[in-house]
Structure formats: structure tokens, C-alpha cells
Amino acid sequence: MIAAPATTRDAESGAASPAPLRVVLVVTGASSAAYVPYWLNWMGAERPETRVRVLVSAQATRFVTPASLRSALVDDVTVDTWEAADDRPLHVELAEWADAMLVYPASQNYLAALAADAADRPSLLALQLTRAPIVIAPSVAPGGLESGGFRRSWAQVDERPGVALLPPVPGTSRHRTELTAWVPAPMPEAFARIDRLRAAATNNPADYGTRLLRTSIVPAAEGWTWTRRPGAEAPRPFTASDDPALGAVAAARLPGVVVGQPVGDLSERRYRVAGQRSVASLLLEAGPGVDLLRLIEQVGSTLAAVHEVALPETAVIAPSRGLTRLGHWLQAVEQPPLMLSARQELLVRNEVVATTAVDVLASLERQAELAPVVCHGAPGLGSAVPDAEGGALLLTGEDVHVGSRESDLMWVLGELLEFSFTRQDDARAWGRVIDAFLEGYGREPVVSLQLLAAARILLHLHDYTAYVGWSAPEFRRYGGMLRYLTDSEVTA
Known part of the structure; x- marks a missing residue:
């Protein structure tokens, strides 16, 4: 049995509306990071109750700028380094704040770091500390899905409770159009998986x-x-x-x-x-x-x-x-x-x-x-x-x-x-x-x-x-x- 989503009341109309969903969005250094601003616009139109805090890796800034990740539903954008955190316990703050954490896209290097329990940046440590559901949408280069390293990282992360890995979908390589890259699943699929994880973990009163x-x-x-x-x-x-x-x-x-x-x-x-x-x-x-x-x-x-x-x-x-x-x-x-x-x-x-x-x-x-x-x-x-x-x-x-x-x-x-x-x-x-x-x-x-x-x-x-x-x-x-x-x- 799954309960209906939590709601709040609009102050003027009194109509019920979905309660805010607080999502920590981690953007890593895969080229498909360039499409995240588009998906933030999608969130604003289709999931306007969402509040987002963005961590963008230094590598990802080659493909997307922090300024392009700001929108009406984004509370803050921070470069995912300890230096940028400026001695704040950002990992604890985000782990406690989040209703869900989403890594989109997750580069092959980031997935390997997560599988190895690395903590050399705030997002990796927050992912280890949080009790919120985690959805990871990998993005890898042509041939990446068959590589031994990717397969080992996937297996190690996939066995963790409360973590869902979204299989990437076929895309086009930025460098050679005849090669198939593997890009993150569409953002609606990521949110659907978040909803299912939250329903299973917290929304069932029975x-x-x-x-x-x-x-x-x-x-x-x-x-x-x-x-x-x-x-x-x-x-x-x-x-x-x-x-x-x-x-x-x-x-x-x-x-x-x-x-x-x-x-x-x-x-x-x-x-x-x-x-x-x-x-x-x-x-x-x-x-x-x-x-x-x-x-x-x-x-x-x-x-x-x-x-x-x-x-x-x-x-x-x-x-x-x-x-x-x-x-x-x-x-x-x-x-x-x-x-x-x-x-x-x-x-x-x-x-x-x-x-x-x-x-x-x-x-x-x-x-x-x-x-x-x-x-x-x-x-x-x-x-x-x-x-x-x-x-x-x-x-x-x-x-x-x-x-x-x-x-x-x-x-x-x-x-x-x-x-x-x-x-x-x-x-x-x-x-x-x-x-x-x-x-x-x-x-x-x-x-x-x-x-x-x-x-x-x-x-x-x-x-x-x-x-x-x-x-x-x-x-x-x-x-x-x-x-x-x-x-x-x-x-x-």
C-alpha cells in the first residue's frame, strides 16, 4: 500500500499542492552535463514543487557553467570541491536537507570513486552520509558499458540499499557520429525512480x-x-x-x-x-x-x-x-x-x-x-x-x-x-x-x-x-x- 503524496495548501486558493521535494543534484564531468539546464527547465514546468541544491564538479564546468544551472527552483549552486565549501560542513548539511539525491550525469570516473567510497569532494561524502534515496544516472563514452572497470563499479554500487542505478540510453558520440555513446536516461525517468524509492522507504504508513x-x-x-x-x-x-x-x-x-x-x-x-x-x-x-x-x-x-x-x-x-x-x-x-x-x-x-x-x-x-x-x-x-x-x-x-x-x-x-x-x-x-x-x-x-x-x-x-x-x-x-x-x- 502506497500513500498519496504529501500536500500543502495554497495560501490564497486553499487548493492542495504537492509538498516541496528537496533534491541535491550532483552534476559530474561527462559531456552530457551540457543538457542539465534543459532538464532544470523541465523541472520548473513539470515538477514546480521541487527545490534543488546543485553541486557541479570542476570537470563538469568544461560543459556547463554554474550560472547556467541557476533557476527559480535552484536554491544554490556550489562547485563540488572542499575549497568551494569554504570550511562549511556542506556534506552534513546536504545529507540532512535532502529528500533525495540525484547524480545526473554520473561520469565513469565518478561512479568508480563512489564504488571505492572516496570522499575527496563534498558530494561523495554526502552520498555516504545521507539516509535519503539516491538515484544515479551514468553517462559513459563509446564502449564504456563493456569495460571491466565500469562493470565492477556498477556491481558494487548497485548492491547498496536505497540506491538506484538508471541504465544509460544510446546517444551520439561528440567526436565521431558513427559511434554510440551512452547518455543518462531522461530526467522524467530519474524522478519516477525517486518517487518509487521514497514511496517504498517512507510513504507507506502501514x-x-x-x-x-x-x-x-x-x-x-x-x-x-x-x-x-x-x-x-x-x-x-x-x-x-x-x-x-x-x-x-x-x-x-x-x-x-x-x-x-x-x-x-x-x-x-x-x-x-x-x-x-x-x-x-x-x-x-x-x-x-x-x-x-x-x-x-x-x-x-x-x-x-x-x-x-x-x-x-x-x-x-x-x-x-x-x-x-x-x-x-x-x-x-x-x-x-x-x-x-x-x-x-x-x-x-x-x-x-x-x-x-x-x-x-x-x-x-x-x-x-x-x-x-x-x-x-x-x-x-x-x-x-x-x-x-x-x-x-x-x-x-x-x-x-x-x-x-x-x-x-x-x-x-x-x-x-x-x-x-x-x-x-x-x-x-x-x-x-x-x-x-x-x-x-x-x-x-x-x-x-x-x-x-x-x-x-x-x-x-x-x-x-x-x-x-x-x-x-x-x-x-x-x-x-x-x-x-x-x-x-x-x-x-
């Missing part, structure tokens, strides 16, 4: 999530269909559809458990439920009222039933995807630069938090060896949905594995305590919510409730930083929670 997990919720004939899939940067896929532990849960047909059906290439899970909202969203909105206690208690009893499923003979004990993410971060295993920096910040500001989490992970591993159970794997309250009778359904199947029951309890207890910190309601009311969950589950965790919650909250900090982005305020906010639970402090 699809939300992060680069770790995406969720789509759409109406069905009866109730709602939830479809969940790994995000673009999820380090591991969902539990395989033929996994023995998942098969055991599905065969048990437990009340309150909805096992997701694999769809597409089996990387997605689809659930049919009565509700559109999760228990997490209800708790965050309404707080710890008595009307939600039954839901929380039923989540506990459903989770207990999952843990009573007989272990398959071929089941293998292994940590969940979430515990693996946290463990790898704390041990600096295969971490990108941002997460290594975030880990160092954690260790410098308060090593006790990291040490505590490592101890908790070791305790969970010991419990898994001593008393393994079939685990949900990530029974967060975002996976719990009210049913038509006022109970709760637990969406199951993405993270099922064999481990310790405490590793599942960690998710719910950590989220409840995080919600209590976030809303700052009466602590006694949240205590009743936690009691309701444990009453439904039927037993206390072996590992300290506070330490389990701290590990879950630290995992949430990891996931926010890795799959949403670095935020010093969020680091401080999570640090306050961890200080309370571990008598330690994390500051940014």
Missing part, C-alpha cells in the same frame, strides 16, 4: 521499523495481516522454516500462539490476527492500568506453554539472534566502526555495565546447558497482540531456538522496566504489571530480574545505535536506566 526489522500491518477480510521481515542490515535471517524447534512449536498448536507462515522467499513471516496494535503500543499510550493486567498475565502463561513444548531430538542449543548481537558487540566481534566506537564509549564511561551484561550472558548460557527449553527467542511486547476476546496472542516463529527460559523472560521484564522509565508513572503500578506477568508465567527467573532487564535494555541501546543511528541524548537516556539497574552510570 510499513515501519528499522534496518533490523520491518513490519507491515494491513487490513484483511477478518482482522489484520501482520507481515514481518528482516531489515536491510539484519545480521542473521529469521529462524529457518524447517528448524526442528520451530516445527515443534507449530505442531503443539498452543492457545495464544500464532506461528508465522513463511511467504515470498521464506525470509518473511505472515500472521493473521484480530488486532492492529501491539500490547507494547497500548502500554506506552495508556500506562500500567488494571485493564491491561490480563493481557500481560496471558503473555506470561503463553510463554510458559512455549517453554513446556517437548524438545526435538535433533534440537541444538544456541543463543538467540538478539543475544548473539549483544555478545558480539560486547566482545567486538565483526563490528562496524560506529559500533566499535559505541562500545568504546560504553567501556570508557562505565565498564561495569558491559561487565554486568557479559556476566548475564554467561549465566544464560549456563542455564541453557542445565535446563534447555524451546524458546520464543524475542517475546517482546511488540510481538503480543490483543485478540478478539480481550486476551493476548504471541506472534512466534522469527527467533525460535533452544536455550534458557531466562533469555525469554529477559525480553519482557526488560521492556516493562524500560516502559516504566520512559513514562515515569507510579512505580507501584508498574510493579503490579511485572507481578501479573510473573504470575502468568508461574515461576521466578533464576537470574536477577534487575540484571536480566539491564541486559535487555543494553541490547535495545545496541539495536537503536546500530539500526537507527547514533544519538548522544539516547545514550544518556539509556544510561540512566542502566545506572538504576546496575548502580552504574553511562554518559555520552
Whole structure:
């Protein structure tokens, strides 16, 4: 489902008009740069809601002048060099300002620089920093499409999420008319691709999530269909559809458990439920009222039933995807630069938090060896949905594995305590919510409730930083929670 384009109201007529689309246009040193002024005129006539900021390479000024790139919809034209930026953080400014970035035309040299992650000019660094969709329209000389360098650059750039490469179209060489050059696709095609990328990334209100997990919720004939899939940067896929532990849960047909059906290439899970909202969203909105206690208690009893499923003979004990993410971060295993920096910040500001989490992970591993159970794997309250009778359904199947029951309890207890910190309601009311969950589950965790919650909250900090982005305020906010639970402090 794709939403209609955003609109604004004309001040005089009151008529709806498309909201401004902010485009950073990068013009590089291919001879077809000479035609960009024509396409700017096209934008003025066909896409007048567009606002453009132009970066023109020094090489492109052989074919087009900065003055010829100015128009009513162009806010500024800058030569694409650090000297011209005059010490301004132009790369950051443009990356944050843009709704989309368009390289038109992209010379073979520029595409190679982008593929190599070069940052020797503002546009290249802005393209690496932005979260906006990127469309690249290459322009190459005769024979260029068959060259090994171009093909390697194309393949490397084409695999990047949020980036679309437009195949060039036949043109005429400037030097020999009998030769076929390859020029950028027409500008309308570039804007059509921008529109599609933006619709897929941001304009679908039924699809939300992060680069770790995406969720789509759409109406069905009866109730709602939830479809969940790994995000673009999820380090591991969902539990395989033929996994023995998942098969055991599905065969048990437990009340309150909805096992997701694999769809597409089996990387997605689809659930049919009565509700559109999760228990997490209800708790965050309404707080710890008595009307939600039954839901929380039923989540506990459903989770207990999952843990009573007989272990398959071929089941293998292994940590969940979430515990693996946290463990790898704390041990600096295969971490990108941002997460290594975030880990160092954690260790410098308060090593006790990291040490505590490592101890908790070791305790969970010991419990898994001593008393393994079939685990949900990530029974967060975002996976719990009210049913038509006022109970709760637990969406199951993405993270099922064999481990310790405490590793599942960690998710719910950590989220409840995080919600209590976030809303700052009466602590006694949240205590009743936690009691309701444990009453439904039927037993206390072996590992300290506070330490389990701290590990879950630290995992949430990891996931926010890795799959949403670095935020010093969020680091401080999570640090306050961890200080309370571990008598330690994390500051940014």
C-alpha cells in the first residue's frame, strides 16, 4: 500500500499542492552535463514543487557553467570541491536537507570513486552520509558499458540499499557520429525512480521499523495481516522454516500462539490476527492500568506453554539472534566502526555495565546447558497482540531456538522496566504489571530480574545505535536506566 503524496495548501486558493521535494543534484564531468539546464527547465514546468541544491564538479564546468544551472527552483549552486565549501560542513548539511539525491550525469570516473567510497569532494561524502534515496544516472563514452572497470563499479554500487542505478540510453558520440555513446536516461525517468524509492522507504504508513526489522500491518477480510521481515542490515535471517524447534512449536498448536507462515522467499513471516496494535503500543499510550493486567498475565502463561513444548531430538542449543548481537558487540566481534566506537564509549564511561551484561550472558548460557527449553527467542511486547476476546496472542516463529527460559523472560521484564522509565508513572503500578506477568508465567527467573532487564535494555541501546543511528541524548537516556539497574552510570 502506497500513500498519496504529501500536500500543502495554497495560501490564497486553499487548493492542495504537492509538498516541496528537496533534491541535491550532483552534476559530474561527462559531456552530457551540457543538457542539465534543459532538464532544470523541465523541472520548473513539470515538477514546480521541487527545490534543488546543485553541486557541479570542476570537470563538469568544461560543459556547463554554474550560472547556467541557476533557476527559480535552484536554491544554490556550489562547485563540488572542499575549497568551494569554504570550511562549511556542506556534506552534513546536504545529507540532512535532502529528500533525495540525484547524480545526473554520473561520469565513469565518478561512479568508480563512489564504488571505492572516496570522499575527496563534498558530494561523495554526502552520498555516504545521507539516509535519503539516491538515484544515479551514468553517462559513459563509446564502449564504456563493456569495460571491466565500469562493470565492477556498477556491481558494487548497485548492491547498496536505497540506491538506484538508471541504465544509460544510446546517444551520439561528440567526436565521431558513427559511434554510440551512452547518455543518462531522461530526467522524467530519474524522478519516477525517486518517487518509487521514497514511496517504498517512507510513504507507506502501514510499513515501519528499522534496518533490523520491518513490519507491515494491513487490513484483511477478518482482522489484520501482520507481515514481518528482516531489515536491510539484519545480521542473521529469521529462524529457518524447517528448524526442528520451530516445527515443534507449530505442531503443539498452543492457545495464544500464532506461528508465522513463511511467504515470498521464506525470509518473511505472515500472521493473521484480530488486532492492529501491539500490547507494547497500548502500554506506552495508556500506562500500567488494571485493564491491561490480563493481557500481560496471558503473555506470561503463553510463554510458559512455549517453554513446556517437548524438545526435538535433533534440537541444538544456541543463543538467540538478539543475544548473539549483544555478545558480539560486547566482545567486538565483526563490528562496524560506529559500533566499535559505541562500545568504546560504553567501556570508557562505565565498564561495569558491559561487565554486568557479559556476566548475564554467561549465566544464560549456563542455564541453557542445565535446563534447555524451546524458546520464543524475542517475546517482546511488540510481538503480543490483543485478540478478539480481550486476551493476548504471541506472534512466534522469527527467533525460535533452544536455550534458557531466562533469555525469554529477559525480553519482557526488560521492556516493562524500560516502559516504566520512559513514562515515569507510579512505580507501584508498574510493579503490579511485572507481578501479573510473573504470575502468568508461574515461576521466578533464576537470574536477577534487575540484571536480566539491564541486559535487555543494553541490547535495545545496541539495536537503536546500530539500526537507527547514533544519538548522544539516547545514550544518556539509556544510561540512566542502566545506572538504576546496575548502580552504574553511562554518559555520552
